[in-house]
Amino acid sequence: MSERVLEIKDLTLQFGGVVAVNSLSMYVDKGEIVSLIGPNGAGKTTAFNAITGLYVPTNGQILFEGKKIIENYPHGKMKKLYAGSENGKYKERLEPTPDKVTKLGVARTFQNIRLWKTQSVFDNVLIAKHMRRTSNVFTATFRLNAAEEKKQREETAELLNILGLYQVKDQNCTTLPYGLQRRLEIARALATDPKLLLLDEPAAGMNPQETLELTEFIGRIRDDFKLTVCMIEHHMDLVMNISDRIYVLNFGALIAKGTPEEIQSNPTVIAAYLGEDKNA
Amino acid sequence: MDKTKKRDLIVSLGLIALIFVVVAVLEKVLPTTSMLFTVLKKGSIYALVAVSMNLLNGFTGLFSLGQAGFMLLGAYTYAILTIPVEARAAVYQYYDGGIVQFSVPVIVGILLAGVVAAFFAYLIGLPVLHLKSDYLAIATLGFAEIIRAIFQWDKLGGLTNGSNLLRKFPIFHSTLFPFAVSALCIGIIVMLINSTYGRAFKAIRDDEIAAEAMGINLAHHKRLAFTISSFFAGISGALLAMFQTTVQASQFKSAMTYEILLIVVIGGIGSITGSCISSFLFVASSEWWLRFLDNSETYIGSLHLGLLRPGFRKVVFSVIIMAIVLLYQRGIMGDKEFSLTRIRQRLSGLFKKKKVQ
Numbered sequence: 001m002s003e004r005v006l007e008i009k010d011l012t013l014q015f016g017g018v019v020a021v022n023s024l025s026m027y028v029d030k031g032e033i034v035s036l037i038g039p040n041g042a043g044k045t046t047a048f049n050a051i052t053g054l055y056v057p058t059n060g061q062i063l064f065e066g067k068k069i070i071e072n073y074p075h076g077k078m079k080k081l082y083a084g085s086e087n088g089k090y091k092e093r094l095e096p097t098p099d100k101v102t103k104l105g106v107a108r109t110f111q112n113i114r115l116w117k118t119q120s121v122f123d124n125v126l127i128a129k130h131m132r133r134t135s136n137v138f139t140a141t142f143r144l145n146a147a148e149e150k151k152q153r154e155e156t157a158e159l160l161n162i163l164g165l166y167q168v169k170d171q172n173c174t175t176l177p178y179g180l181q182r183r184l185e186i187a188r189a190l191a192t193d194p195k196l197l198l199l200d201e202p203a204a205g206m207n208p209q210e211t212l213e214l215t216e217f218i219g220r221i222r223d224d225f226k227l228t229v230c231m232i233e234h235h236m237d238l239v240m241n242i243s244d245r246i247y248v249l250n251f252g253a254l255i256a257k258g259t260p261e262e263i264q265s266n267p268t269v270i271a272a273y274l275g276e277d278k279n280a
Numbered sequence: 281m282d283k284t285k286k287r288d289l290i291v292s293l294g295l296i297a298l299i300f301v302v303v304a305v306l307e308k309v310l311p312t313t314s315m316l317f318t319v320l321k322k323g324s325i326y327a328l329v330a331v332s333m334n335l336l337n338g339f340t341g342l343f344s345l346g347q348a349g350f351m352l353l354g355a356y357t358y359a360i361l362t363i364p365v366e367a368r369a370a371v372y373q374y375y376d377g378g379i380v381q382f383s384v385p386v387i388v389g390i391l392l393a394g395v396v397a398a399f400f401a402y403l404i405g406l407p408v409l410h411l412k413s414d415y416l417a418i419a420t421l422g423f424a425e426i427i428r429a430i431f432q433w434d435k436l437g438g439l440t441n442g443s444n445l446l447r448k449f450p451i452f453h454s455t456l457f458p459f460a461v462s463a464l465c466i467g468i469i470v471m472l473i474n475s476t477y478g479r480a481f482k483a484i485r486d487d488e489i490a491a492e493a494m495g496i497n498l499a500h501h502k503r504l505a506f507t508i509s510s511f512f513a514g515i516s517g518a519l520l521a522m523f524q525t526t527v528q529a530s531q532f533k534s535a536m537t538y539e540i541l542l543i544v545v546i547g548g549i550g551s552i553t554g555s556c557i558s559s560f561l562f563v564a565s566s567e568w569w570l571r572f573l574d575n576s577e578t579y580i581g582s583l584h585l586g587l588l589r590p591g592f593r594k595v596v597f598s599v600i601i602m603a604i605v606l607l608y609q610r611g612i613m614g615d616k617e618f619s620l621t622r623i624r625q626r627l628s629g630l631f632k633k634k635k636v637q
Contacts, residue, residue, distance in 0.1 A: 052493060102495035110493075116486035118550075118615065119479075127483045130476050131495030137504055140475040141468060149476065192495050 003030040004066060005196050005228045006051070006106075011060035012084035013046050013252075014074075020046045022252040023060075023085050028196065033222060033229045035239045037263075038249035039273050044232040045111055047249070048198055052108050053101040059084055064104055065195070070094050103131060107194035109185040111201045111232070115173045121184055122169040126156045128191035156191065162224070163187045179210045183217070190225060197221075199231035203238050215241050236274070240264065248273060284621060291620050296463060303455050312453075315568045320455045322567070323560035325519045328462040330543040330555040331469055332512035337541075338550035338615070339473055340505040341485030342409070343417045345537050346401075349424025350510040352532035353400055354393035354517025356431060359446040359527040360439060362389040367448040372441055379438040386450050390461065390518045397514025398507045400427075405506045409499065421534060431529040446527040458519050465512050470552055472508065481505055546604055548611030553618035558611070570596055 006028040013021040021043040028034045036044045049055040051062055053070065058078055062070040073090040074082035116124055129152040135145035143149075160166040163183055168176060173184060182202055189197060202218070203211045215238050222229050233239050239246065240260040248256040248263060250272045256263060263269055303320065310316060329347060336342045361384045363371055372378035384392070408419040430436065432443040440446075452458060472478050480501055483491040492498050521527045543562050547554030570593035572578065578585045604612075616622070 054489065054493070097497070097499075098489075098492040099495045099497045102493060108493055110490065114487050114490035114493075116483045116490065118486055119482065123479060127479045127491075127496075128494045130480045130483075133476055135476065137472070137475075137477050137508075140477050141472045143471070143475070145476070152476070188494060 004028075005030050005032075005064070006230065007063040007066075008047075008051070009061040009063070010084075010086040010089065011047060011050060011062065012058050012086070013043070013050055013055060014058040014078065014082065014084060017081060017083070019083050019252050021050070021057075021249075024249070024252075024254055026247050026254070026257070028228055028230050030228055031222070031226070032244045033218070033231070033242050035243040035246045036230065036232045036249060037234070037236075037239055037246060037273065038255075041251075042249040043252040044249055045200055046252075048108065048200055048232065051101070051198065052106060053096050053098040056095045058082065059086060059090060061090055064101075064106065068092075068094060069096060069101060069104060099131070102192055102194075105193070105195035106198065107189035107192045107196070108198040109182070109189050109200055109202060111204065113181050113185055115181060115184060115188070117172075117174050119173060120170055121165055121173050121176065122156060122160065124173050124184060125159060125187050125191045126152060128188045129156060131192055159187055159191055163190075163221075178205055179214075182206075182214075186217075186221070190221065194227065196228045196230065199229065199233075201232055201234065203233055203235045206235075208237070211235050211238050214238065218242060288619060288621055300456065300459065300463075303459060307455060315571075317455050319560070319564045319568050321458050321523050323563040324455075324458045324462040325516050325523055326540065326543060326559040326563055327556040328465050328519070329513050329516035330540050330547065330559045331466050331552055332509045332516065333540050334544050334547075334549065334552065334555045335469055335473065335481075335512075336505055336509040337544060338548075339478065339485060340481040340502065341488075342502060342505060343413050344420040344506065344509075345417045345534070345541065346404070346420030346424045346510075347513050347540050348532045348534060348536040349420070349427045350397040350401060350513035351517030351520060351536070352424070352428060352431065352529060353397040354514030355521035355527045355532070356440060356446070356517075356529075357396040357514070358389045358393040358518035359449045359521050361392060362386060362449045363446065364448065364450075371446060371448055372438070374444065375437040375441060378441070389449075390515055393518035394511040394514040397517065398511035401507045401510030402503065405503045409502045409506060421537070424532075424534060424537060428529045428532055440529070443529065446521075447525065449521070449527075451522045451525050458523065461515065461519060465515055466552065466556065469508075469512060473552070477501070477504065542601065544611075546601070546608075546611055548613035548615060550615035551611065551613035551617055554611055554613030554616075557613070557618070565600065566593075566597055 004027055008024060008026050011021055011024040012019065024047055036047065038044055046055065050057045050070070057070065057072045059073055059082070061068060071090050071092045071094040073093070074087060116127065119127065133148065135148055139145045157166065160169050163186070165180065165184060165187060168180065173181065176184060186199070186202070199218070203214050206214060218229060219242060221227060243260055246258065246260055246263045247254060248269050255272060256266045256269045258266070264274070306316065329351060333347050336344050360380055364383055365381060368381065369377040404423050408416060411419055431440045434442050436442070473481070480491070480496050483494070483496060484498060484501055488498060524531070539562070543559045544555055546562065547558030573588055573593040573596055574590045576589040578588045
C-alpha cells in the first residue's frame with residue numbers, strides 16, 4: 001500500500017447557518033495527482049483554505065503524512081447552529097496558523113493570483129525561502145548569514161531556471177503575462193520545499209494551448225520534485241488528462257469519487273456538473 | 281550588476297562621509313548659535329524616528345501611531361538614568377532626590393532608552409498587533425497618550441519627577457553627535473530591510489495572506505518589526521532629550537507623531553532616503569526658512585506687508601504641505617531610493633533625447 005500524504009476526515013465548514021463544506025472525506029497518496037472538481041460555490045476553495053490553516057474547520061480532522069495536524073469540533077455558538085454530521089466524534093482543537101502548515105510541507109497557489117506585487121520575480125521566490133532560514137534577526141541584519149543567503153539565492157536562480165522564468169527574474173512580477181504569473185506562483189510554492197502541492201485553479205483564464213502546456217508542466221514538476229499534487233480545476237481536458245483520481249463536490253458535499261473514466265460516466269456528476277453530451 | 285551595486289554602496293558611503301566633513305567644517309566656520317545647527321541636529325533626530333516609523337508603516341504595512349509614546353519612553357529612560365548623582369537632589373526637589381541613586385554613561389543610557397522602548401513595544405504588541413490598519417493606529421495612539429499621562433502621574437514622581445522637568449543630564453554640543461548616532465541607526469535599519477527579514481516584512485506588507493501561506497509567521501514578524509521600530513524610536517527620544525536639554529512628558533503629544541507621519545508621507549512611504557531628506561526639509565521650513573513670515577514689521581520698499589504677523593508661517597507651511605501632497609501624491613521619493621545610478625540614467629536619457637533633436 002502506498003504512503004498516504006493527506007487524509008481528510010469528515011471535514012465540515014459552516015459559516016453561520018451556511019454549510020460550505022459538509023462532511024468531506026478524502027485522501028491523497030504519495031505521488032498522486034488528485035483533482036477536486038465541482039460547480040462554482042461547491043466549497044472546493046474553502047476546503048483548500050481549511051487544509052492550509054487559513055480557515056478553522058467547524059468539525060473534522062486533517063492528517064498530513066499520518067500525523068494529525070488540524071482537528072476541531074463544534075463548540076461555543078456553533079454548538080447549537082451545527083448542521084453537519086459526525087457531531088461528537090472529534091474531541092481535540094488543533095488550529096495551526098497557515099505558516100505552520102506550510103512548514104510541514106504543504107504549499108499552495110491561489111485562485112486569484114496573490115503575488116507580492118512590489119517585488120521582482122526573483123524576490124517573490126526568494127522570500128518564500130525565508131521560511132527555511134536558520135538565521136535570526138541579528139545574524140541576518142549584520143550579514144553573518146552570508147553563506148545561507150548565497151545558498152538561497154543560488155537555489156532560487158536554479159528553480160527559476162527549471163521553470164523557465166530566469167530571463168524575466170529582474171522584472172516586477174506584475175509586468176509578467178498572466179500565464180507566467182501563474183507559473184511564478186507555482187515557483188514560489190515550490191521554493192518552500194513542499195511534499196504536497198495544492199493548486200487552486202492553475203489554468204483559470206488560460207487558452208487551450210496554455211492549458212496543454214500547463215498539463216505537461218504539472219506532470220513534469222510532480223516527477224522532478226517528487227511531489228504529490230492536489231488541484232482544483234474547471235478545465236476538464238486538464239483534469240481528465242492528468243488526474244489519477246477525482247473527487248466531485250456539489251453544494252459542499254462529496255457526490256462522487258473515482259478515476260477519470262468513472263467520473264465521466266457517473267450519472268450524478270453529469271447531472272450536477274459535466275452536463276449531457278448533446279451529440280450522444 | 282553586482283559591480284554597480286558595490287560601486288553605488290561605496291559612493292553612498294563616500295557621500296555620507298562628505299556630509300560629516302562638511303558639517304565638521306561648518307561647525308568651525310559658523311557661530312554655534314546659527315539656526316543651521318539647530319535644524320541639522322533636530323533634522324537628524326527626526327530622520328531617525330521617521331525612518332523607524334517608515335520601517336513599520338512603509339515596509340511592514342503596520343499603520344502605527346505610537347511613535348511619540350516610544351520616544352517619550354526613550355527620553356525619560358535616558359534622562360532618569362544619566363542625571364549625575366550630585367544633581368539629583370536639585371532635579372527631584374519635590375521628591376526627595378528621587379529613587380534612582382546612580383547614573384550610567386551616556387552610551388549605555390542611549391542604548392537602554394532603546395531597550396526600554398522596545399520592551400514596552402513587545403508588551404503592547406502582544407494584544408494590539410492582531411488589529412488591522414486604522415484599528416491598530418487608534419490602539420497605538422491610545423497607548424502613546426496613556427503612557428504620557430502615566431509619566432505625569434504624581435505617585436510616580438520619585439522616578440519621573442511627576443509633571444516637572446527632568447534636566448541636568450549630559451547633552452551633546454556638536455552636531456556630529458546626533459548625526460553619527462542617527463547615521464549608525466539608520467544604517468542598521470537599512471541593513472535589516474535588505475536582509476531576509478526585511479524581505480519578509482515587505483511580503484507581509486504586499487499580501488498578508490500569501491505571506492502566511494508561504495510560511496512567514498505573521499505574529500512573530502509583526503512583533504519583530506514593531507519592537508525594532510520602537511527600539512530606534514526610543515534612541516531618537518534619547519537624542520531629542522539631549523537636544524532639548526530638558527524632558528517633560530507634555531512635549532510628547534500626539535502632534536509629534538503626526539509631524540513624524542507627515543515627514544514619512546512627504547518623503548515617500550517605503551523610502552528611507554525620502555524620510556531623511558524630508559525630515560531635514562520639514563524641520564528647516566518649520567523652524568527656520570519661514571521665520572521671516574512671522575515678522576509683522578516687514579517692508580518691501582515702503583510697502584508694508586500687512587498680512588505678515590506672528591504665526592503666519594504656520595499658515596504658509598500648511599499650504600506648502602497641502603501643495604506637496606497634491607503634487608507628489610506618493611511623496612518626494614515614492615517608494616524609490618536616492619541612487620546615483622538612477623540619476624545618471626535619467627541624465628543620460630535627457631542627453632540622448634537632445635542628441636536626436
